[in-house]
Amino acid sequence: MVSFLEICRRAATxxxxxxxxxxxxxxxxNLQKAIAQHGLKAPPKDVVIPWDDDLADRIFxxxxxxxxxxxxxxxxxxxxxxxTREELEEAIHFAPRECxxxxxxxxxxxxxxxxxxxxxxxxxxxxxxxxxxxxIASAVVEGYARIxxxxxMSIPALTQIRGLTVQAGAPSEIYAAIQSVxxxxxxxxxxxxxxxxxxxxxxTSASPMGVLAITNSDHGIRPSDGWLIxxxxxxxxxxxxxxxxxxxxxxxxxxxxxxxxIYGGFAGGVIGSxxxxxxxxxxxxxxxxxxxxxxYSLHINQSNSTARELLTSVALGCQAVSxxxxxxxxxxxxAAAGTCTRQLYDETAARIITDVVSGANIETVHPAKGILMxxxxxxxxxxxxxxxxxxxxxxxxxxxEMVKELLARYEPxxxxxxxxxxxxDCYNLDTLEPDPEHFDIYAEAKEHMRELGLKLx
Amino acid sequence: xxxxxxxxxxxxxxxxxxxxxxxxxxxxxLDSGLSPLEAIDEGLSKGIRIIGDKFQTMEIFxxxxxxxxxxxxxxxxxxxxxxxxxxxxxxxxxVAVIGTVKGDVHSIGKDLYGTLLKVSGFEVHNLGxxxxxxxxxxxxxxxxxxxxxxxxxxxxxxxxxREVVEFFQAKxxxxxxxxxxxxxxxxxxxxxxxxxxGYGETAQDGVExxxxxxxxxxxxxx
Numbered sequence: 001m002v003s004f005l006e007i008c009r010r011a012a013t014x015x016x017x018x019x020x021x022x023x024x025x026x027x028x029x030n031l032q033k034a035i036a037q038h039g040l041k042a043p044p045k046d047v048v049i050p051w052d053d054d055l056a057d058r059i060f061x062x063x064x065x066x067x068x069x070x071x072x073x074x075x076x077x078x079x080x081x082x083x084t085r086e087e088l089e090e091a092i093h094f095a096p097r098e099c100x101x102x103x104x105x106x107x108x109x110x111x112x113x114x115x116x117x118x119x120x121x122x123x124x125x126x127x128x129x130x131x132x133x134x135x136i137a138s139a140v141v142e143g144y145a146r147i148x149x150x151x152x153m154s155i156p157a158l159t160q161i162r163g164l165t166v167q168a169g170a171p172s173e174i175y176a177a178i179q180s181v182x183x184x185x186x187x188x189x190x191x192x193x194x195x196x197x198x199x200x201x202x203x204t205s206a207s208p209m210g211v212l213a214i215t216n217s218d219h220g221i222r223p224s225d226g227w228l229i230x231x232x233x234x235x236x237x238x239x240x241x242x243x244x245x246x247x248x249x250x251x252x253x254x255x256x257x258x259x260x261x262i263y264g265g266f267a268g269g270v271i272g273s274x275x276x277x278x279x280x281x282x283x284x285x286x287x288x289x290x291x292x293x294x295x296y297s298l299h300i301n302q303s304n305s306t307a308r309e310l311l312t313s314v315a316l317g318c319q320a321v322s323x324x325x326x327x328x329x330x331x332x333x334x335a336a337a338g339t340c341t342r343q344l345y346d347e348t349a350a351r352i353i354t355d356v357v358s359g360a361n362i363e364t365v366h367p368a369k370g371i372l373m374x375x376x377x378x379x380x381x382x383x384x385x386x387x388x389x390x391x392x393x394x395x396x397x398x399x400x401e402m403v404k405e406l407l408a409r410y411e412p413x414x415x416x417x418x419x420x421x422x423x424x425d426c427y428n429l430d431t432l433e434p435d436p437e438h439f440d441i442y443a444e445a446k447e448h449m450r451e452l453g454l455k456l457x
Numbered sequence: 458x459x460x461x462x463x464x465x466x467x468x469x470x471x472x473x474x475x476x477x478x479x480x481x482x483x484x485x486x487l488d489s490g491l492s493p494l495e496a497i498d499e500g501l502s503k504g505i506r507i508i509g510d511k512f513q514t515m516e517i518f519x520x521x522x523x524x525x526x527x528x529x530x531x532x533x534x535x536x537x538x539x540x541x542x543x544x545x546x547x548x549x550x551x552v553a554v555i556g557t558v559k560g561d562v563h564s565i566g567k568d569l570y571g572t573l574l575k576v577s578g579f580e581v582h583n584l585g586x587x588x589x590x591x592x593x594x595x596x597x598x599x600x601x602x603x604x605x606x607x608x609x610x611x612x613x614x615x616x617x618x619r620e621v622v623e624f625f626q627a628k629x630x631x632x633x634x635x636x637x638x639x640x641x642x643x644x645x646x647x648x649x650x651x652x653x654x655g656y657g658e659t660a661q662d663g664v665e666x667x668x669x670x671x672x673x674x675x676x677x678x679x
Contacts, residue, residue: 023523024520024523024524028520075562130612130642157612157613159612165616165619166613166616167560167613167614167616167617168559168560168561168611168613168614168617169559169560173613203612204613205613206560206611206613206614207560232562232563232564233563233565238562240562262519262565264512264515264518264519265518265519265565266519266520266565267518268518268519268520269515269518272518298641300518300519300565300566300569301513301515301659303641309515369641370642371612371641371642371643371644372644
């Protein structure tokens with residue numbers, strides 16, 4: 001197996017390539033070559049969730065060729081970290097087959113799934129969405145942790161600490177990073193789930209300094225939590241990312257590689273994005289010694305990930321990996337619509353069903369593209385988990401019909417989605433119960449899913 | 458080839474991402490006595506406008522857009538000396554200084570914006586990623602920039618946009634430059650809150666905004 005130190009050596013000694021040349025002279029032509037060599041073609045538009053196993057397998061082979069031919073670019077050294085086919089195949093073969101996370105009664109293993117697998121998916125709840133105050137952060141995480149399906153947590157991104165705006169690279173980031181972990185841990189304890197793992201370390205802080213500051217058991221962090229190592233798009237790792245990885249590996253923490261294709265970007269359309277999505281997951285154990293992967297693919301113009309073409313490219317990438325590699329990963333979608341809107345529930349159901357029947361574990365869908373302050377609530381996250389459990393074992397053909405119905409409802413509104421409400425405007429913060437209007441939207445969405453044939457409890 | 462055929466050929470070279478074909482036709486245009494400005498406005502730019510529309514609707518993707526831009530920019534390398542030799546000048550839409558703010562190393566959206574500005578006729582100075590506010594000021598003053606375009610892709614780097622606005626205010630030159638913001642987590646309310654001049658949801662929106670602001674500034678000049 002290629003060690004992480006060897007990856008760092010290659011970042012310092014690999015072939016020199018100019019930044020612009022890497023994108024347009026290396027990555028794009030290699031991707032197009034792999035697509036052509038394996039005869040990959042996008043399915044017709046009415047097949048949102050494909051069920052063609054041969055296509056999925058060829059996407060996996062194309063992704064392997066792409067990774068071996070392209071390597072990973074290090075912008076700090078202008079060098080390419082290259083791998084041989086044997087190294088990649090060995091990493092795929094010896095990739096962790098399960099990722100144990102959490103403590104005590106909340107400890108569990110995230111496992112790989114197959115397309116149409118009846119195995120209940122891992123449900124990762126929450127999101128690194130901006131939050132306006134400690135009070136809101138505490139309340140929303142407690143609400144997340146009360147969701148019985150929750151297997152792991154994302155804690156929100158604090159935007160201020162005692163009135164000081166949190167800024168990347170500033171001391172405010174260090175204080176906020178520590179505070180967000182402490183708040184998250186206390187909230188989970190109040191919900192009776194003290195052992196739940198936090199596996200988005202750390203949305204409040206992107207810098208290596210912030211990661212080093214929280215990677216300390218005094219602040220409540222445990223090696224059984226998970227640290228996200230985020231790739232720059234596409235296939236780029238700078239020294240910030242490599243430094244964080246080195247620190248987390250030395251601590252003995254779980255490294256989660258976080259990467260997904262930008263639909264419409266250098267990865268191109270449905271097929272290109274599917275290949276790049278599969279390539280990211282398969283490369284995760286090799287590049288950053290990951291024990292799990294977070295896939296998140298976004299639309300270059302709309303910044304959401306519930307558009308038809310994007311669902312198809314994610315479905316294909318997931319099916320390719322889930323049929324050919326035993327490695328735990330989960331997928332995160334970004335909805336256009338905000339909290340407490342019916343559209344959010346439709347987008348959520350479409351994305352979660354697509355993931356689950358394609359072999360992925362799930363993260364609850366982020367409302368309003370994950371960018372509006374306090375725009376989230378445990379209600380739609382619970383709905384996402386319920387849909388995920390009910391979709392386990394559903395055939396891809398049946399799922400395709402359900403998702404088409406959902407798309408017919410929300411597709412015309414993706415460009416101008418409803419913003420929805422803030423958490424504190426649709427929840428009672430004392431009881432952590434949704435307002436009646438919000439609960440009714442949830443109940444109506446559940447009923448609709450039952451009508452579409454999903455066996456929700 | 459007559460005038461119409463050459464101009465149509467230039468447009469088609471952009472649409473076919475044909476760099477060598479575009480260069481050959483550009484030379485042919487000059488040899489046949491066609492005005493370089495006409496070759497740009499009636500040939501190459503028409504192709505680029507179609508490419509921009511196709512990218513907006515996702516009929517084509519970033520690699521195709523970059524290849525089409527390369528056809529345009531390579532042809533411009535041949536046309537610009539000819540424009541100067543004739544003592545003419547291509548009316549510049551404006552000067553833009555762009556960059557990703559301090560602490561943020563994301564570049565795709567910002568580079569896409571730079572490319573679209575360039576093919577729309579802007580002179581573009583791309584400062585790269587992780588740019589200190591002082592660098593934006595230095596370049597904006599040096600080039601007399603109409604537009605300062607700021608990009609951020611993380612919630613924790615968005616305050617860097619506010620810093621840039623504050624630096625321009627502190628220097629007393631805030632009213633001399635239009636500051637536009639964009640990037641995944643950036644929103645219109647955030648733009649207003651930090652007192653930037655405009656927010657573009659997509660790179661194409663940002664180009665249209667930049668053009669509008671430049672026009673407004675020029676119209677307001679005494």
